[in-house]
Amino acid sequence: MAVLVTGGARSGKSSFAEAYAERSGDSGIYVATSRIWDEEMAERVANHRLDRERSGFPWRTVEEPLDLAGVLAGIKGELDRHLRSDEARPPVVLIDCLTLWLSNWMFKLEEDGLPDKRLNEEYRKLAEAVEGYPYPLLLVTNEVGGGVVPAYPLGRRFRDEAGRLNRLMAQLCDRVFLVTAGIPVELKSIAFKWENL
Known part of the structure; x- marks a missing residue:
């Protein structure tokens, strides 16, 4: 079963995902997508x-x-x-986080001069991997589209791509949690259904 956990910066989404994993398995595999660019990031990763x-x-x-x-x-x-x-239970895989993975790919595309369509290929590969993964899986991502429109083109593109990626992953996941101020809400169970209109 795949679960998506989303929320803003410092909303408590990673803590919630880790607690969810601890209650869902006897062990976990933590897939960290962060790159260490500077001393502050190295300290965050170590913490x-x-x-x-x-x-x-x-x-x-x-x-x-x-x-x-x-x-x-x-x-x-x-x-x-x-x-x-x-x-009894297989290890829970927790990927933290998809928006860092996205920014890593966007920087790679720019650095290597790769075409933008390569990002769609990476989305497709990730979607197939998530759909085909039969064991417990948690995906952490960020909601970045609720704030100010970024002032520069790459920032606007990142915001748009993060929204696309989150929508794709939400479609594939059995459960989707939004964490705000440390409070998780499961969205799929309360989602509007067109047939109820």
């Missing part, structure tokens, strides 16, 4: 890793800024081969 260690929940961390589809395929293959039928 997040320390928080996971202190939680007492057994996390294995995988750092992957670009190839999320490949990571999911690799984990699926590993679990298919090694997961015993008598094991």
Whole structure:
């Protein structure tokens, strides 16, 4: 079952996703998409890793800024081969976060002079990997379209692409949580349905 957790910066979405994982499995695989660009980011990453260690929940961390589809395929293959039928619960995979993954791809496209359509190909690969992943999966993302319109073209494009990516992942996930001020609300259960009009 795939679950999407979204919210604004410092809304509590990652903490909620980690707590959800801890209640859904006996162990977890934390897929971190962040790149370390500077000292402040290195400190953030170190603090997040320390928080996971202190939680007492057994996390294995995988750092992957670009190839999320490949990571999911690799984990699926590993679990298919090694997961015993008598094991109560498979490890929960938590990907944190999709918007960092998106920004990594946007920078790569710009740096390498790749065509913009490559982003659609990466969306397709990720969507297929999420749809084909049979074990518990949590995806963390950011809501970035609720604020001020960015003043520069790349910022506007990022906002638009993040919205597209979030909509795609929400369609694929069984549950979608919006976390605001630390309060999670499950959106699919309260979503408007056209047949009720």
